[in-house]
Amino acid sequence: QVQLVESGGELVQAGGSLRLSCAASGRTFSNYRMGWFRQAPGKEREFVAAISRSGSNKYYVDSMKGRFTISRDNAKNTMYLQMNSLKPEDTAVYYCAAGSISGSYYSTTAYSYWGQGTQVTVSS
DSSP states (O other): OEEEEEEOOOEEETTOOEEEEEEEEESOGGGSEEEEEEEOTTSOOEEEEEEOSSSOOEEEOTTTBTTEEEEEETTTTEEEEEEOSOOGGGOEEEEEEEEOSOSOTTSGGGOOEEOOOEEEEEEO
């Protein structure tokens, strides 16, 4: 089992920045690919970004590339999402996920463990 706890979500004005953290415990963090997803009210959960086990490969949704940066620190068992130039449409609950299942980094099905989410609200 892997336990994931997100933090860092809050209310921010459009154009602002936030850094989300995902702290992992349980099994060896570096064994897992990690991802960030988000879910806005009334919408399906969508992929935001993902990172490989070593951190050498990163994946983003095109619309977020350049604004969001994913990273991880395997020594600290923590993953991060730096979000800049935030827009009201970025408002959502952000979830971190860990997976050891092969498949697309972009799909929720590739992840076995999920955090409880952290709310990000961007005001206009």
